[in-house]
Amino acid sequence: MSTQQPTRREPEDNPGKDGRTDSPQDSSPSPGARISRRRLLGTAGAAGAAGLVAGGAAGAYAAEATRSDPEPLTSVGSTTVSFHGRHQAGITTPLQAHGHLVAFDLAPGADRKAAAALLRRWSRTAGQLTEGEAPPDDTGIALDAGPSALTVTFGFGRTFFGRAGLKEQLPEALAPLPDFASDALEAGRSNGDLWIQIGANDGLVAFHALRALQREARGTARLRWQMNGFNRTPGATGHPMTARNLMGQIDGTNNPKPSDEDFQRRIFVPATGEPAWMAHGSYAVVRRIRMLLDSWDHLSLERQEKVVGRRKSDGAPLSGGAEDTPVRLDKVNGDGSLAIAGAAHVRVAAPASNQGAAMLRRPFSYHDGFREDGAPDAGLLFIAWQADPMKGFVPVQRKLDLGDDLSRFLRHEASALFAVPGGCAPGEYVGQALLEG
Ligand SMILES: C=CC1=C(C)c2cc3[nH]c(cc4nc(cc5[nH]c(cc1n2)c(C)c5CCC(=O)O)C(CCC(=O)O)=C4C)c(C)c3C=C
Numbered sequence: 001m002s003t004q005q006p007t008r009r010e011p012e013d014n015p016g017k018d019g020r021t022d023s024p025q026d027s028s029p030s031p032g033a034r035i036s037r038r039r040l041l042g043t044a045g046a047a048g049a050a051g052l053v054a055g056g057a058a059g060a061y062a063a064e065a066t067r068s069d070p071e072p073l074t075s076v077g078s079t080t081v082s083f084h085g086r087h088q089a090g091i092t093t094p095l096q097a098h099g100h101l102v103a104f105d106l107a108p109g110a111d112r113k114a115a116a117a118l119l120r121r122w123s124r125t126a127g128q129l130t131e132g133e134a135p136p137d138d139t140g141i142a143l144d145a146g147p148s149a150l151t152v153t154f155g156f157g158r159t160f161f162g163r164a165g166l167k168e169q170l171p172e173a174l175a176p177l178p179d180f181a182s183d184a185l186e187a188g189r190s191n192g193d194l195w196i197q198i199g200a201n202d203g204l205v206a207f208h209a210l211r212a213l214q215r216e217a218r219g220t221a222r223l224r225w226q227m228n229g230f231n232r233t234p235g236a237t238g239h240p241m242t243a244r245n246l247m248g249q250i251d252g253t254n255n256p257k258p259s260d261e262d263f264q265r266r267i268f269v270p271a272t273g274e275p276a277w278m279a280h281g282s283y284a285v286v287r288r289i290r291m292l293l294d295s296w297d298h299l300s301l302e303r304q305e306k307v308v309g310r311r312k313s314d315g316a317p318l319s320g321g322a323e324d325t326p327v328r329l330d331k332v333n334g335d336g337s338l339a340i341a342g343a344a345h346v347r348v349a350a351p352a353s354n355q356g357a358a359m360l361r362r363p364f365s366y367h368d369g370f371r372e373d374g375a376p377d378a379g380l381l382f383i384a385w386q387a388d389p390m391k392g393f394v395p396v397q398r399k400l401d402l403g404d405d406l407s408r409f410l411r412h413e414a415s416a417l418f419a420v421p422g423g424c425a426p427g428e429y430v431g432q433a434l435l436e437g
């Protein structure tokens with residue numbers, strides 16, 4: 001089994017640069033393009049329809065339409081990310097355009113056996129959906145669409161273990177996150193027994209998966225909270241680029257890269273890790289972080305760049321060079337001031353300022369309308385992946401809490417931590433070693 005890798009029709013959509021919208025964060029070779037059966041039938045149907053109307057102006061129009069239509073269908077729709085593998089998909093997978101985060105609590109009376117049956121159902125359905133196959137009793141929401149890089153990732157929250165009678169299996173790493181000064185957390189939108197992260201490059205495909213999995217939870221688990229997010233659509237930029245967030249910043253540049261010698265160790269629990277059921281798994285910190293965009297947008301470009309420590313236009317560090325140039329925290333300007341200010345976000349968050357602490361940030365932006373004062377209710381569904389939150393998110397957020405210029409423009413409104421087990425093989429289900437171990 002290998003780490004999930006999207007398979008695409010157009011190789012130029014697959015540049016292999018980490019953090020870029022279209023980049024796979026894995027170095028395994030890409031197998032050939034795989035187009036789902038449903039996709040092929042759809043394309044054949046479109047060609048057939050064009051043939052029927054060929055001739056005259058209508059025919060010319062139809063022929064033109066068929067020439068340009070297959071482009072997005074074959075590149076975006078046909079991308080498959082396997083559900084099966086050593087790690088679950090949706091961790092190192094390139095950012096998708098649409099995301100749903102959803103947390104459930106076990107229903108009263110639902111025990112370990114019921115939870116195991118649910119995870120078995122969920123894994124089977126996720127495996128089908130990610131291959132572009134419709135599950136039985138399908139809603140039809142995603143009819144005509146290919147898998148569109150759909151990923152489904154499952155996790156367990158701390159409260160799951162008590163409710164399912166599995167306290168012995170509770171990982172130390174699932175200790176509650178400490179309080180932070182900048183927290184303004186809503187309990188109803190935080191934590192949860194079970195978590196699903198859904199990502200896809202098509203909105204209907206993403207919702208289809210959400211709906212299918214929610215239906216399968218009936219009687220066993222009840223919805224606790226749900227959040228919807230988005231990123232730029234693959235192919236929207238002239239060439240693959242790192243994503244931007246709603247503050248307009250290029251965000252994701254200095255993420256750990258799969259090619260880094262210590263990437264696996266930082267992001268994934270080793271095969272010999274504790275507890276054994278978390279082998280090849282990871283821990284996801286989820287924070288709903290609202291951005292104070294009205295205040296932010298009032299800042300001059302120069303101030304905005306100083307707050308972050310990078311140029312807004314191209315993400316280059318203020319210590320010089322281009323986006324990929326390593327940040328020089330010690331660089332001093334001609335007037336003796338630091339090129340990257342003392343409280344600049346990239347200085348305070350950098351591994352060098354936090355005894356090497358690092359995490360893989362894989363967020364979605366969100367916009368939930370406008371607040372009573374007219375300000376956008378918008379920001380970042382910040383998702384950080386690491387082998388141990390105490391060596392990733394926690395020390396960095398503690399440091400940011402003490403003095404980060406960007407934090408003045410942010411409000412952390414919801415928080416959760418989930419243990420995300422390793423992936424499963426076909427016929428198995430996610431969490432099987434926990435639920436049957
Ligand atoms: C606790 C961890 C972090 C939180 C919370 C966080 C929130 C947050 N960050 C941005 C925007 C940017 N962050 C950038 C870099 C960056 N951020 C963190 C950690 C947290 N950010 C780290 C570890 C780093 C990398 C630092 C480094 O090593 O250089 C950047 C710069 C580009 C990049 O490297 O990604 C931006 C921009 C927002 C908007 C935000 C909350 C909404």
Ligand SMILES: [Fe+2]
Pocket residue numbers: 345349
């Ligand atoms: Fe950041």
